[in-house]
Amino acid sequence: MILKSKLGISFIGKANIERLIYITCKIFPQDSKTLKRLKNLLLSLIAWRYGIILESIKPVILQVEVVRGCNFNCIMCRAGELEKEFMEFEQFKKILDKFEESIALILNLEGEPFLSKDILRMINYASERKKMIVSLFSNFSVIPKPEEIISSGLYEINASIDTFDAKKFSQLRQNGNLKIVLKNLSAVIETRKKMGKSIPIISLNATYSKENAEDAENIIQNSINLGVDRVKFQKLLKNLPRTHVKLNIPGKSEIEHLIKLKDKYRKKIDVILNNFEFSDPKGYCYLAYLMQVIRVNGETYPCCMPHPFLENGSFGYLLKDENRRERFIRDFRKSPKKFCQQCEMYYRK
Numbered sequence: 001m002i003l004k005s006k007l008g009i010s011f012i013g014k015a016n017i018e019r020l021i022y023i024t025c026k027i028f029p030q031d032s033k034t035l036k037r038l039k040n041l042l043l044s045l046i047a048w049r050y051g052i053i054l055e056s057i058k059p060v061i062l063q064v065e066v067v068r069g070c071n072f073n074c075i076m077c078r079a080g081e082l083e084k085e086f087m088e089f090e091q092f093k094k095i096l097d098k099f100e101e102s103i104a105l106i107l108n109l110e111g112e113p114f115l116s117k118d119i120l121r122m123i124n125y126a127s128e129r130k131k132m133i134v135s136l137f138s139n140f141s142v143i144p145k146p147e148e149i150i151s152s153g154l155y156e157i158n159a160s161i162d163t164f165d166a167k168k169f170s171q172l173r174q175n176g177n178l179k180i181v182l183k184n185l186s187a188v189i190e191t192r193k194k195m196g197k198s199i200p201i202i203s204l205n206a207t208y209s210k211e212n213a214e215d216a217e218n219i220i221q222n223s224i225n226l227g228v229d230r231v232k233f234q235k236l237l238k239n240l241p242r243t244h245v246k247l248n249i250p251g252k253s254e255i256e257h258l259i260k261l262k263d264k265y266r267k268k269i270d271v272i273l274n275n276f277e278f279s280d281p282k283g284y285c286y287l288a289y290l291m292q293v294i295r296v297n298g299e300t301y302p303c304c305m306p307h308p309f310l311e312n313g314s315f316g317y318l319l320k321d322e323n324r325r326e327r328f329i330r331d332f333r334k335s336p337k338k339f340c341q342q343c344e345m346y347y348r349k
Helices: 017-027 032-050 089-097 119-129 146-150 166-172 178-194 213-226 252-264 286-290 324-331
Strands: 061-064 104-106 133-138 156-160 201-208 230-235 270-274 291-294 299-301
Touching: 017 133, 032 286, 061 089, 089 119, 119 133, 146 178, 156 178, 166 178, 178 201, 178 213, 201 213, 213 230, 213 252, 252 270, 286 291, 286 324
Parallel strands: 061 104, 061 291, 104 133, 133 156, 156 201, 201 230, 230 270
Antiparallel strands: 291 299
């Protein structure tokens, strides 16, 4: 059985007692946060589904960029061209202290989180002190000791691998070495097995484009052989024609191919399709109502899509203007921001 929320977020994956207990304890921590979270979640869902704002709501999903910049220079994000910036642990704590109602936390945006010397402390603080469901995405080139990852309190770790062809991998993820990535990923998988744990969930995340559609079945087969829990395909949302390796949004035939593969391997591994028209809930964008992104410098955005980084996409700085998100949500349906109008997620029939 696969347990998923209506929001398209697969929290638990294949039914597992350890994971179920973990999720339950985070959503219902049996302290003052429980009622706050339940009330905020209910109000957020009402706002999203019906456009009724009963009172101020906080993000259910919080995404915090703890590292800006990367040791890879993937053509999908070009974070390797950014000057590296690191969020201080004390700043991280201050941010989380302001979001007691938030349930889920993602620890990266435009950067490799394991480049931070404080990443394990951050995971532990968020998971154990703040009772949040913590996940992150990594290129798996540099990782802490596998034992530390397994014991950190992390709920899910996603390995970013778009192909198992070493040459193509190095073209898509410049400065990346597939052999090192797979060695580190295998070490984490084997260590979790030896420790008798099912947490963190270990996922493989692949950006899906017209050009790597031919790799999809090989990605699934290798994921099964490696022993990861699930494989995710993230639809490329913008054509990249000017890079040395051109990437284009997958067409109807590529999408149909992926759907067939999902069905073909459904009994062997959980295949999740993200950002596809049929995989997200219909109606107005749920990310607008349920999410908030905080950059390493404290600047805030409505969601993790590429467009928030355009001019006027920012809410401003977290500690200076805390009401801009509320105004954004109240105006979302009648007078949406220009970057929302241009996004395919804004409204889906």
